[in-house]
Amino acid sequence: MDHIGIDVHKKDSQICILAEGGELIEQRIRTEPERFAAVLGDRPRARIVIEASTDSEWVARCLEALGHEVIVADPNFPPMYATRTRKVKTDRRDARALADACLLGAYRRAHRLSDAQRHVRGRLTVRDAIVRTRTRYISLIRALLRQQGSRVPSGSAEAFVHRVATMTLPGRLLSTIAPLLAIMRHLNAQLAYSDQTIEQLAAHDVRVQRLRTVPSVGPVTATAFVATIDDVRRFRRAHEVEAYLGLVPREFSSGESQRRGHITKAGHAHMRWLLIQVAVSILRRRPPQAEALHAWALHIAARRGKHIAVVALARRVAGILYALLRDGTTFDPRRSPRPVVAAMLPAEAIG
Numbered sequence: 001m002d003h004i005g006i007d008v009h010k011k012d013s014q015i016c017i018l019a020e021g022g023e024l025i026e027q028r029i030r031t032e033p034e035r036f037a038a039v040l041g042d043r044p045r046a047r048i049v050i051e052a053s054t055d056s057e058w059v060a061r062c063l064e065a066l067g068h069e070v071i072v073a074d075p076n077f078p079p080m081y082a083t084r085t086r087k088v089k090t091d092r093r094d095a096r097a098l099a100d101a102c103l104l105g106a107y108r109r110a111h112r113l114s115d116a117q118r119h120v121r122g123r124l125t126v127r128d129a130i131v132r133t134r135t136r137y138i139s140l141i142r143a144l145l146r147q148q149g150s151r152v153p154s155g156s157a158e159a160f161v162h163r164v165a166t167m168t169l170p171g172r173l174l175s176t177i178a179p180l181l182a183i184m185r186h187l188n189a190q191l192a193y194s195d196q197t198i199e200q201l202a203a204h205d206v207r208v209q210r211l212r213t214v215p216s217v218g219p220v221t222a223t224a225f226v227a228t229i230d231d232v233r234r235f236r237r238a239h240e241v242e243a244y245l246g247l248v249p250r251e252f253s254s255g256e257s258q259r260r261g262h263i264t265k266a267g268h269a270h271m272r273w274l275l276i277q278v279a280v281s282i283l284r285r286r287p288p289q290a291e292a293l294h295a296w297a298l299h300i301a302a303r304r305g306k307h308i309a310v311v312a313l314a315r316r317v318a319g320i321l322y323a324l325l326r327d328g329t330t331f332d333p334r335r336s337p338r339p340v341v342a343a344m345l346p347a348e349a350i351g
């Protein structure tokens with residue numbers, strides 16, 4: 001069997017083929033299905049390694065349709081590039097390193113989302129972009145009004161346009177912010193549509209319904225967690241999920257010296273942000289079903305500060321959500337949180 005490494009990029013990709021007879025073939029092509037078919041379509045079945053990236057899924061499917069075995073590899077696995085010199089980095093050398101890793105088996109497979117969860121994640125990404133755009137416009141309008149000595153009353157983001165409309169503003173200032181207000185009305189409508197669509201998806205997924213039994217976990221957070229985890233069996237325990245989401249501290253240990261730093265912030269940033277928001281909501285609103293979690297977080301806050309407590313609680317919530325998916329159960333408020341281990345967490349800001 002031939003072993004092939006492909007360094008995939010948006011426009012061009014570098015191919016390195018280690019043929020079974022020892023022949024080395026290198027070629028650069030356009031990253032297009034037609035070019036992959038022209039170069040690799042007539043070759044016998046081969047094992048191909050590509051890095052996980054934005055384009056990796058469609059490229060992998062294209063190559064699999066040509067009859068090849070495709071491995072989407074984790075680019076953060078150092079042994080995969082062990083044969084490449086660190087002093088010189090080129091696409092050609094990267095492709096050769098991927099081909100060598102394919103031959104030696106020196107790679108770690110990256111998880112490939114199912115079709116259903118890829119669709120859900122796409123909708124969540126669009127919703128997040130709308131929310132961030134609206135937040136940026138709200139901040140800009142507030143700043144423009146404050147320059148003229150006006151302040152918008154506090155309230156929900158959904159009602160921000162209405163609160164501005166009730167204010168008595170000079171005509172010139174009103175005409176300045178009018179384009180932003182018009183765009184925000186459209187954004188609110190699109191966001192309502194996105195929320196409705198996600199709510200419908202959540203209503204038909206029993207896993208999402210189980211996660212929503214956790215206090216302060218809404219349809220967006222529950223749907224995003226299911227889409228992020230996808231196959232719960234790929235994690236052996238809750239700590240692996242917490243590490244996967246970047247909620248564990250960095251560690252620099254050698255010999256008898258042990259140092260921990262800020263949380264790693266690895267993995268899906270938006271999912272981590274949603275878990276932080278769940279933790280903030282539990283601390284602020286104190287839902288009755290989360291009384292034990294609230295008391296646990298307050299105990300940490302008294303010793304380590306509020307920011308540490310928020311991160312620790314977000315980490316705890318991630319473990320709970322994983323357990324519900326793994327066991328097929330719903331949230332039980334009578335179960336006490338595990339012993340306080342957040343002393344290991346760093347003084348990390350929640351922003």
